[in-house]
Amino acid sequence: MRWMSLRWPLSLITGCVLFFASIAAQAESGKLWSAGRYTFSDEMGGFTIIGVSGKGTRQDPIILTEEFHSTTPTVLIIRTEQTNLKDPAEDIGILFHMRVEVTNGSGHPWVEFGFELQEQLNVPSDYGDGLSFYQPGDKKDAIDSYGYASFSDDFEPYDRMIFRDGKIDPGENASFGFPIADFTPKRTFYLVQDPRIPSS
Template identity: 35%
Template sequence: MSILNTLSQSLQISVFSAIAIGTTTLYPLAAEAATFNIGGLRFSEAAGDFRLTDGFVQNGTAVLFQEVFGPNVDLSIAIQGMRNLGIAGFRLESVVTNSTGTPWTFYDHELQEVFGVPSPEQDGLSFGQGLRSARPFTSDRFSRVDEVTDVRDFVNFSNGVVNPGETVSFRYVITDLVANNLFYIRQRPNFAPGGTGFVEVPPLPVEPPQPVEPPQPVEPPQPVEPSPPAEPPVPPQPVEPSPPVEPTEPSPPVKPTEPSPPPVSPPIEPDAGDNSTPTAVPEPATVLALLMSSILSRRYLRRAPSSNI
C-alpha cells in the first residue's frame, strides 16, 4: 500500500512502458518449478499446485500464462526485478487455465511483501492504489471486481464461472513506491471476499457414458469342403505301328474299244396295196428353169403385134 497518497495519484501510466520488450527466458528451478523472464521481470512458481507455461510483453503489458491443476489451489508467484528496472509499477495480464475439475465462481489476488504475510498499509506495495487512470480492472469471465486497499491489498473477481478446461484472463496494475526487489502475488480460486473464504463449488455432473451396444455376433464361415483328390494322370497307350502295306500288282492295260458303226436305217418297203410306179420328183433347178421360161413366153406374147387374119 502507498504511504504517500499524493505521490501515488501523480503516477502516470507511462511508467509501465519502461518494461523492456525482449525474449522470454525460462529458468528451471526445483522439480516442476520454472521461472520466466518477461521484459526484465522474473516470475517464479513459489507455492501451490500449478505451473507457469509461458510469458511475453505485449503493448507494454507483461502477459503471464498459468495452468492450475490442484488439489492445492492456494497459489503464490514470486516477482523480482522492479528495483533493477527502476520502475514504479507495471501492467499485468494473468491468463489462467482451469485444469482442476471444479468450476470457479471467484478468483482472488493478494499482494505480499513477505511470503505468507498480507501487505500492510505502509509498505508501498499495492494494486495501483489511488491510480484512477489504471482502472477499471477487468476479466473476460467475471464481471464484478471488489478491491480492499486499507487493511490488505487484494482484488477479487466474481459474478462469472470458469468451467474445467476453460481459460480466464485478469488485467490489473501493480505498483511499488518503495521498489522492493522481491514480492509475491497470492492467487486463490473460489475464495470469496468479506471473510467468507473458500467456497465449495460442486463439480460439474459427469454424464454417464453412452452404453456401448455389443457387437453383432459374427457367423462362423461355412466350412469349405475339401476338393476331391485329383486322379492320377493316365499314361498314354503306346501306339502300335501299322503293318507295312504290301505292293499290289499293276492292273493290265485296258484295250481301246473299237468305234461302233453308225446305225443304218432299214429300207422303206412300199405298201403292198400300192402297185403304181413311184413318181419321179424333178430337181429344183429344173423346176426353176421351167418357171422362168413360162414367164418369158408370156411377156413375149404380150409385146408381139397382133396380125390381121
C-alpha cells in the same frame, strides 16, 4: 546388407545425460520466466507457468499464462531483475501492467478468483509498504476480466482484489488485467492467486 555401427563419443553421451538431467531438475524446482524488469516463478507449486511475455507498459502488458492444478491459493514469486533501464521512458518498474491468463485444470468450477499482493509471504500488505494494485491512482479501465463481470478491491488490512459474477468450468480459461505499483525496496514480493469453488 551390412549394418553400420554408430559409435558415440563418451563426451557426447555424457553431455546429453547432463543436459536432460538439468532440464528435469529445472522442471522440478520451477523455472524462472523473465519479462520487463522482473522474473516470475511457480516454484511453490499448485500451478504451472506456461509462458511470459511483454514489457509491462499499458500498451504491452506482461502477459502471464498459467495452468492451475488445484483450488487452493497459490503463490507467484516475483523478483526484480533490473534496477535501471537504459531508456528512462521505458522505466516501468514503479508501475507495471499485468495480464494473467489462466486455465482451470483443477477439476472443479471456479465461481470467484482472488489476487493478493504481499511484500512478506503470509503477511498482509499494508498502506505503507509501497506495494499495491495502484492504490492511490486512477484505475479506470485499467482492471478488467474475461470470465467475471465484476470485482471488488480491499486496501486495508489487505491489498486484495476478488473477481466475481462468473464461473470458469474445468478446462476453460479466464484472464485478468490489472496494474501493480511497486514502490517497495524489496527485490522479491508475492502475488497470491486464489481460485474459489462453490461453498456447497
